[in-house]
Amino acid sequence: MTASRRSWLRGLSAAAAAAFVSACDRIAGDPGVRAGLRSAERLNLGLYRALFDRRTLAREYPEAAISANFPANGSTNPSDLDYRALAKGGFAAYRLLVDGLVDRPLSLDLAALRALPARSQVTRHDCVEGWSAIARWSGARLAPLLAQAGLKPEARYLVFHCFDTLDPEAGEQGRYYESIDLVDALHPQTLLAYEMNGAPLGIAHGAPVRLRVERQLGYKHAKYVRRIEVVADFSQISGGRGGYWEDRGYEWYAGI
Amino acid sequence: MRLAHVLIAAAVLLLLPSGLQIFNAHPTLYTGETSARERAWLQIGSRERGESLTGYLRLGGREIETTGVLGWSGPAGEREKRAFPAWTTLPGYQSLATGRNWHLAAAWLLGLGLGVYLAVGLASGRLAAVLAPTREMLQPRAVLADLIGHLTLRFPPAEQGYNLLQRLAYLAVVAVALPLMIISGLAMSPAVHAAAPWTGDLFGGRQSARSAHFLGTLALALFFLVHIVMLVLHQPLRRLRLMTFGPGKDRS
Numbered sequence: 001m002t003a004s005r006r007s008w009l010r011g012l013s014a015a016a017a018a019a020f021v022s023a024c025d026r027i028a029g030d031p032g033v034r035a036g037l038r039s040a041e042r043l044n045l046g047l048y049r050a051l052f053d054r055r056t057l058a059r060e061y062p063e064a065a066i067s068a069n070f071p072a073n074g075s076t077n078p079s080d081l082d083y084r085a086l087a088k089g090g091f092a093a094y095r096l097l098v099d100g101l102v103d104r105p106l107s108l109d110l111a112a113l114r115a116l117p118a119r120s121q122v123t124r125h126d127c128v129e130g131w132s133a134i135a136r137w138s139g140a141r142l143a144p145l146l147a148q149a150g151l152k153p154e155a156r157y158l159v160f161h162c163f164d165t166l167d168p169e170a171g172e173q174g175r176y177y178e179s180i181d182l183v184d185a186l187h188p189q190t191l192l193a194y195e196m197n198g199a200p201l202g203i204a205h206g207a208p209v210r211l212r213v214e215r216q217l218g219y220k221h222a223k224y225v226r227r228i229e230v231v232a233d234f235s236q237i238s239g240g241r242g243g244y245w246e247d248r249g250y251e252w253y254a255g256i
Numbered sequence: 257m258r259l260a261h262v263l264i265a266a267a268v269l270l271l272l273p274s275g276l277q278i279f280n281a282h283p284t285l286y287t288g289e290t291s292a293r294e295r296a297w298l299q300i301g302s303r304e305r306g307e308s309l310t311g312y313l314r315l316g317g318r319e320i321e322t323t324g325v326l327g328w329s330g331p332a333g334e335r336e337k338r339a340f341p342a343w344t345t346l347p348g349y350q351s352l353a354t355g356r357n358w359h360l361a362a363a364w365l366l367g368l369g370l371g372v373y374l375a376v377g378l379a380s381g382r383l384a385a386v387l388a389p390t391r392e393m394l395q396p397r398a399v400l401a402d403l404i405g406h407l408t409l410r411f412p413p414a415e416q417g418y419n420l421l422q423r424l425a426y427l428a429v430v431a432v433a434l435p436l437m438i439i440s441g442l443a444m445s446p447a448v449h450a451a452a453p454w455t456g457d458l459f460g461g462r463q464s465a466r467s468a469h470f471l472g473t474l475a476l477a478l479f480f481l482v483h484i485v486m487l488v489l490h491q492p493l494r495r496l497r498l499m500t501f502g503p504g505k506d507r508s
Contacts, residue, residue, distance in 0.1 A: 021348050028347040029354055037361040044360070052451040059453050067290050124289065124462065126446045128352065130282035131291035132462050215450045249353035255447030256360060 038251060045253040054183050058214035061122045066197060067133040070125070072204035075164035075176065078224060083163040091208040096192070100159075100230035103150030110194065110208055116140035116148075119191055127218040128250065137212050139193035143186045146230075151182075155230045158185050159237055160211055163224040166244060178222040179234050179242040179252075180213055189214040192225065217254035219245045257376050258502065263369030264434070268476065270362035273346035275473055277355030283327075283339030285470055289461030297467070300339035302328040309335070363441060370434050377430075386418060387427045393420040411490050429479055433472055440469040 027033060078084075086094050091110060098106040108116075120138040142158075159179045167174035184190055191212040194201055201207045206223025213220050220243070234240070239247025246252045283300040286292065299314040300322070311327025313320045324332065329341035342348045346358055377383030392398055402420045405411060412419055418426065442448045443455035443465035459465035487495055 021343070025347045025349060028358065029349075029351065034354060034357045037357040040361040040364050043364065048447050048451070056451045058446065058450040061289075065289070067292060069293065124446075124449075126444070126462065128281070128356070130278070130466060131284075133290050215447045217446060245353070249351070249357065251356065251360070256442075256445035 034249060041251040041253045044256050048255060049183070055187060056215075057189055058123050061124065061134050063122060063136070065134050066122060066136060070133040070135050070196075070205070071127070071131060073127060073129075073218065075166050075223065076204040078164035078203075080163055080165055083224065086163075087203060087207070094208050096209060096225065097227040098145065098149045098230070099227070101152040101155040101232065102146075102230050103152065104148070106145075106149050113140050113192065113194060113209065117144040119189070120195075121189055121191075121212075121214070123189070123212070123214050125218055125221070128245075128254065136195075136197050137191060137193040138195035138198075139191035139209070139212065141188065142190045142192060143188070145192070146185060149230075151230060154232045155182065157181050157231050157234055157242070159229040159231055159234055159242075160222040160225050161227040161229060162222050163226050173238050173247065174244075175238070176222065176224070176244045177238055178211065178220055178244070179231075179237075180211075180216075180220065184213050184216070187213075187215070215255055219243070219250065220254050257373055257380075257382060258499065260369045260373035260376065261499070263365055264373060267362045267366035267369055268480065270346065270358055271366060272473065272477060272480075273344060274355045274358040274362065275469075276340040277345040277347070277350075278352060278359055279470065280339045280345065280350065281352040281355075285467045286463035287460065287467060288463055289456070291463050295463070298470075300326045302337050309337070363438075366434070367438060370430070370438070373430060383430075387423050387430070389420055389423050393423070409489065411486075413491070425479065425482075429476070433476055433479070437469060437472045437476070440465040440472065444469070 094110055096106075096108045096113060098108070117140065118138060119141050120136060122134060122136045124132050124134050126132045146158075157179050158181075160177060162176040162178075164176050165174050166176050180190075189212070192209050193206075193212045194209050196202065196205055201210060206221075206225075209225045210223040211221050211225055229237075231237070234242045238244075241247050242252045243250075282291075284291070284296050285298040286295045287297060288295050296314075297316055300312070301314070302309050302311045309323075309328045310321055311323045311325065311329060313322045313326050322329075324330070324335070325341065326339060327337070328335050329338050330336050330343075334342075336342065336350075338345075338350060345355065347354050374383070377387075393402070399420060405419070406421055439455055440459055442452075443459060444462060449456050449462065456462050456465055459468045
């Protein structure tokens with residue numbers, strides 16, 4: 001075989017390989033295909049709820065298991081002006097709003113939040129990337145707070161609106177938010193945490209209040225929560241898939 | 257069972273590259289429950305050395321330079337800071353979300369395929385007949401003959417059924433490795449871990465389960481490679497026909 005033919009063949013096979021790879025990537029990344037794949041998530045949630053008690057608790061660990069080093073992901077120091085102003089004032093002006101499909105909308109400052117029925121738990125936080133860390137979380141249980149607000153019969157989901165903009169280039173859609181359904185909202189370990197390892201929640205970990213929804217991956221545990229909106233469906237909110245990362249292709253049900 | 261084999265093969269072909277994509281999101285493995293830095297035993301990464309970047313694989317205390325292959329990977333000119341190179345992952349570009357979409361869907365395919373394979377295989381007795389080593393095979397002389405046959409690449413014809421090493425390898429895959437891959441995968445799920453903490457405890461914690469899941473991947477990839485090489489080396493067309501249509505009708 002001559003050198004030119006050999007290099008020609010090599011070029012052809014490289015081009016064929018590149019075409020194959022790009023075709024694979026096109027199929028693999030196609031939004032319709034991915035939506036189809038994500039139907040597995042409904043299967044996972046359905047099977048999990050059918051097989052296990054809805055109030056099954058996540059494992060709680062002894063104090064000695066607490067991680068010396070707990071990574072902080074996503075926003076670690078929001079630059080949003082309203083948040084900066086609150087942080088400067090030590091969150092004295094912070095108010096958590098609870099509205100939407102409730103009988104009595106609430107506006108709670110940190111003292112009011114601390115006066116609610118509380119819980120403290122040492123649990124493991126599992127990031128979607130693969131790492132895990134253990135910490136003690138203390139906060140107001142969500143169930144009594146929702147009882148105080150009074151859910152309307154058509155309420156199905158809670159949407160957690162946050163202070164932080166994780167993707168400034170995406171405008172309003174770059175703001176962090178999350179959502180959970182009522183089964184998880186009423187779970188005994190679901191908290192609005194204001195303390196981590198016995199100290200007020202630090203800014204890197206979501207001060208002044210973050211969600212703890214044990215049994216789901218880290219991105220569901222919204223930090224910097226400013227407002228809880230009770231809704232019947234979330235298709236009209238931001239990207240429509242129920243969360244910042246969900247809008248970017250991640251599963252809404254992050255139990256796996 | 258042949259249909260189940262196709263399902264399992266398709267699932268593994270999707271799970272392997274999408275799993276490497278997921279691994280790349282945090283290319284460090286630990287022992288125990290959490291990802292404490294001091295319990296890392298494997299890490300793939302890249303660092304600047306003077307003007308250029310180098311990729312490395314750190315195993316225990318040792319470090320191997322892996323530029324082009326791992327860490328700082330891909331062909332020269334198209335290198336990226338990625339643990340496993342683009343050609344091994346699904347999708348080729350970096351996207352944990354897409355990798356997870358494929359991995360979690362393909363996991364159902366594996367669960368279904370393996371479930372059908374084991375249920376039908378056990379109920380019909382075919383698994384015992386085809387994969388369990390026979391008493392004659394376990395005679396020392398027969399074992400030796402089988403080993404020598406493999407080492408010299410002289411294999412018995414396909415119609416005689418699987419030989420001893422084949423039976424042991426296939427049994428290890430369908431009865432041990434694949435079920436352990438499913439359990440270690442489930443152990444990493446915070447929901448499953450809440451309901452069935454034994455899945456994590458079995459491996460010694462969530463990060464140990466993640467390590468086991470990765471080592472299982474390597475073992476299965478090795479098996480798959482040998483499996484295919486054997487097929488190509490030895491009467492590939494006849495074996496493909498047997499695999500697809502079964503031994504019943506000989507069409508040659």
